[in-house]
Amino acid sequence: MMVFEVQRNVGGQWRSYALFDEKTLAVDAAKDVMKQKRPPAAVRVVQDSGDGSPPRTIFRQASVDGHNEQAHRQRLELEREVEAMRVQRKQERLRARALAGAARARAEARRQWVFLLLRVLLVLSGALGALGFVRYELIG
Amino acid sequence: MSQQSQAAERRLVLRVLARWQELCGERAFPPRESLAPALLEGDWEHCFCLVLDDPHNPRFDYVGTALAVPGWSWSRQSRVADCPDRTLLKAATGFVPRVLAKRIPICVGDRAMHLERPIMFRAILLPLSDDGERIEALFGAANCREIAAEDG
Numbered sequence: 001m002m003v004f005e006v007q008r009n010v011g012g013q014w015r016s017y018a019l020f021d022e023k024t025l026a027v028d029a030a031k032d033v034m035k036q037k038r039p040p041a042a043v044r045v046v047q048d049s050g051d052g053s054p055p056r057t058i059f060r061q062a063s064v065d066g067h068n069e070q071a072h073r074q075r076l077e078l079e080r081e082v083e084a085m086r087v088q089r090k091q092e093r094l095r096a097r098a099l100a101g102a103a104r105a106r107a108e109a110r111r112q113w114v115f116l117l118l119r120v121l122l123v124l125s126g127a128l129g130a131l132g133f134v135r136y137e138l139i140g
Numbered sequence: 141m142s143q144q145s146q147a148a149e150r151r152l153v154l155r156v157l158a159r160w161q162e163l164c165g166e167r168a169f170p171p172r173e174s175l176a177p178a179l180l181e182g183d184w185e186h187c188f189c190l191v192l193d194d195p196h197n198p199r200f201d202y203v204g205t206a207l208a209v210p211g212w213s214w215s216r217q218s219r220v221a222d223c224p225d226r227t228l229l230k231a232a233t234g235f236v237p238r239v240l241a242k243r244i245p246i247c248v249g250d251r252a253m254h255l256e257r258p259i260m261f262r263a264i265l266l267p268l269s270d271d272g273e274r275i276e277a278l279f280g281a282a283n284c285r286e287i288a289a290e291d292g
Contacts, residue, residue: 018245
């Protein structure tokens with residue numbers, strides 16, 4: 001008869017905890033053991049086929065697994081936060097760059113207008129000077 | 141196991157096993173008196189307790205109403221051998237020697253007959269000890285569902 005033995009690791013030694021004839025129940029019982037207020041260092045489920053073949057471990061969970069999983073989750077969360085901040089900073093930089101570009105374009109346009117005005121004034125004053133000279137030479 | 145996860149656990153045997161484990165604390169087995177109706181609430185009526193004054197034929201100390209056998213009223217003098225055959229209670233007490241040999245809780249599920257109807261049952265037997273060493277009693281829990289005759 002196939003049996004599934006839940007074993008707890010206490011003080012470095014595996015001790016029998018309960019025996020089941022169903023794998024799912026045994027694995028769930030093992031998981032329950034690790035949810036206790038004071039869980040053992042580890043728990044495992046050993047399957048004994050009862051046919052003379054050596055027993056084999058079909059499930060194993062250690063307290064440290066929980067810590068590792070928690071640390072892994074925290075690291076993933078941190079990475080997500082860092083990535084979000086990086087994206088936000090990049091967007092802010094792009095926005096600032098766009099604003100600076102627009103300001104530069106406006107300043108350049110202003111400069112162009114001033115330059116054009118100066119040229120117009122120069123041309124006008126030259127034309128007026130030339131006209132005065134012509135009047136002076138021809139009319140006297 | 142936490143109260144929340146225990147409430148979520150739908151299998152009687154795992155709920156009872158978790159309670160037993162909580163009561164163990166640092167000991168190998170919890171004392172007989174520690175298992176009280178209030179601890180098991182609705183599960184209490186699916187439970188029974190055997191006193192091992194005679195390990196080959198233990199005496200009933202308690203039988204929950206859900207395990208009662210019509211036509212047979214148990215008393216504190218009733219023994220496992222007195223329990224009518226082809227009942228859930230008889231099936232649930234059928235593996236006492238294995239528990240005493242292994243000295244750990246054992247959970248068994250199988251087909252059986254109960255009140256002339258085929259059932260699928262699941263039962264657990266858990267050792268109890270006042271001194272934490274000598275097993276003086278066994279606490280049990282069992283439930284079942286009826287199955288079609290051809291499945292049995």
